């Protein structure tokens with residue numbers, strides 16, 4: 001076991017000694033090498049969540065039993081430069097699941113909650129031309145890293161629902177999606193926060209004419225922290241991406257949203273839009289939002305915006321003037337704000353969770 | 364039905380209504396006219412219980428109920444309805460959902476049977492049609508992106524669906540084209556009944572050609588300075604307010 005306050009070098013050597021008796025394979029050695037690039041506490045992309053607590057959660061889980069082949073596959077599948085934390089997760093892998101989805105398939109993997117702890121990797125491939133659904137429900141009381149990598153082959157469509165559950169502990173969720181030529185990726189996300197929840201979503205539009213549509217509802221109350229970082233990376237011509245994340249923070253919740261549109265030189269004809277409207281429902285809550293653009297091609301259309309507002313008093317009064325009690329009026333407005341953020345194949349479940357939380361907030 | 368006596372009220376710390384007395388009996392329509400800024404909307408907001416508007420003296424009663432004791436939603440349940448001069452836009456909450464929530468809340472508070480979903484939808488569609496509002500307006504966000512005239516018609520839609528006892532219409536005629544004015548007036552006339560009362564705030568005599576008032580009052584400087592029959596509106600149209608406010 002290592003402590004979260006260790007330096008990168010100490011972490012590296014501590015991790016090495018755990019391989020005593022057996023020699024780390026090539027991939028494991030590569031991952032070990034990457035540990036020295038782990039994000040430092042307080043670094044730009046970890047400004048609002050303590051990365052050390054995630055390390056601890058990862059390292060305290062059941063120790064890694066992954067084969068060198070699995071480690072190598074994970075390192076190759078996602079962007080380790082952008083997410084060096086993958087290396088730490090790879091060394092701790094507790095389970096690896098690979099699934100191929102054909103036309104009409106619907107996959108509902110076992111909820112993360114059942115897996116309790118450790119690092120879990122799910123790889124999903126949607127076959128060429130197939131339309132499929134993926135439904136993930138999660139939340140855990142302890143520490144967890146869940147990496148989901150998705151590959152959409154040419155012309156594939158995936159309707160993907162992701163929802164966290166209440167009372168989650170420390171969790172890192174990384175979703176890395178590669179969308180091939182003419183493929184469509186639709187994401188519907190609900191996050192309910194947790195002691196420390198960090199959600200990274202990395203959409204790479206790798207084939208021409210690929211499309212990604214993301215909607216999200218981020219609710220953060222109690223003393224929870226919810227840190228959500230979305231990257232839309234356009235690597236090929238004529239791709240479209242749209243992301244709309246609605247954030248609500250209440251009580252002493254601390255909600256963070258980072259949205260980055262990254263257009264590579266190959267991304268001519270890109271159309272990318274990212275919006276993050278937020279409602280701050282209590283003075284004690286906190287919302288941090290930061291839109292970022294990184295563009296290396298002139299032939300693109302981008303729109304990018306974030307707002308933080310409060311519940312509109314005039315709207316509350318308008319509803320009350322028609323006989324709707326104050327708490328119901330507030331609940332109606334909060335649900336209205338979330339609006340069409342709750343769609344997709346798991347809409348009913350997500351709506352139930354959201355309504356329960358919003359009702360709790362307005363009582 | 365509505366009894367306002369010697370009412371004084373302020374907005375924030377500014378005194379606006381200053382010793383206003385007015386009674387509207389059941390079955391009657393009273394019009395309030397008066398210069399811009401004289402306190403007409405303030406009076407309407409005070410009646411509806413809008414936060415920020417404080418009664419500093421006098422009383423307001425709806426039937427036997429002291430309105431000043433009640434929250435805005437309780438006033439609505441007691442039978443008060445205000446058609447706003449500037450209806451609020453509420454994106455994300457559909458008109459249909461909003462109307463249903465309002466009707467459900469009012470019925471529940473009065474211990475009445477809930478209105479079943481299909482009768483509600485039928486009634487909402489029929490009423491929208493009577494007001495020349497496309498049924499699609501029921502699906503749109505409350506007043507979201509509605510034109511000025513559409514917002515006013517949407518207020519009347521709510522009036523007809525909610526069937527209050529007292530309707531206060533704050534300049535529901537402004538911003539309406541000639542046809543819409545007629546449609547809205549027909550709606551209001553349909554609401555007229557022996558057990559309903561109407562308080563109409565307007566700047567234009569024209570509306571009163573369609574909705575015949577029993578009484579016309581002039582509000583200036585926070586009080587009623589003159590009352591009369593429908594002919595008073597005609598006189599105001601001709602002479603303005605100067606002859607009344609100058610003395």
Ligand SMILES: Nc1ncnc2c1ncn2[C@@H]1O[C@H](COP(=O)(O)OP(=O)(O)OP(=O)(O)O)[C@@H](O)[C@H]1O
Pocket residue numbers: 374375377379397398399400401402403404405406448
């Ligand atoms: N929130 C406020 N704070 C300060 N003054 C206010 C506020 N609201 C209204 N007033 C003032 O109260 C006075 C009466 O306003 P009110 O809206 O009642 O007038 P009105 O008779 O409805 O006018 P109009 O015919 O233009 O609609 C005005 O001088 C206005 O500026």
Ligand SMILES: [Mg+2]
Pocket residue numbers: 403404405448533534
């Ligand atoms: Mg006014």
